[in-house]
Amino acid sequence: MKKGSKLYSIFHLKCPRCAEGDLFETPSFSFRKPFYMPQHCPKCGQPYFLEPGFYYGAMFISYIWTGWVSLIFVGILIWGFGVGVNTAFALLVLLMALLYVWIFRVSRAMWLAMNVKYDPHALDHPLPVKDQAAGTPQKA
Numbered sequence: 001m002k003k004g005s006k007l008y009s010i011f012h013l014k015c016p017r018c019a020e021g022d023l024f025e026t027p028s029f030s031f032r033k034p035f036y037m038p039q040h041c042p043k044c045g046q047p048y049f050l051e052p053g054f055y056y057g058a059m060f061i062s063y064i065w066t067g068w069v070s071l072i073f074v075g076i077l078i079w080g081f082g083v084g085v086n087t088a089f090a091l092l093v094l095l096m097a098l099l100y101v102w103i104f105r106v107s108r109a110m111w112l113a114m115n116v117k118y119d120p121h122a123l124d125h126p127l128p129v130k131d132q133a134a135g136t137p138q139k140a
């Protein structure tokens, strides 16, 4: 995947503006701080929360991901490997427990990438980071 493409920032969980800063501080499969996301990109200052309730839309992407992964996984087990329905669904529950955080994060990365354009010079022009709680500019 080429750096600067939407797919690169989505699947590497990087800021869509600079493709350098991490969207999440911990690895997806570490299961530490699974849903915590900083307010801004640590490299270019791009806000990660564009408006209140911004990631509501990511929930629908997550739903689509989960639906297709479940259908394909259970379909392959039942028709491809002849596994029983109960076993297939038990394995699906295990798979979803493992992929839950990853799907959550990829869905947020997709939603943010749909709304933020890549800027190859983003690191030369970092956005001013504002303290949203106090509403005052903050030194980076």
Ligand SMILES: [Zn+2]
Residues within 6 Å of the ligand: 015, 016, 017, 018, 019, 020, 021, 041, 042, 043, 044, 045, 046, 122
């Ligand atoms: Zn960035």
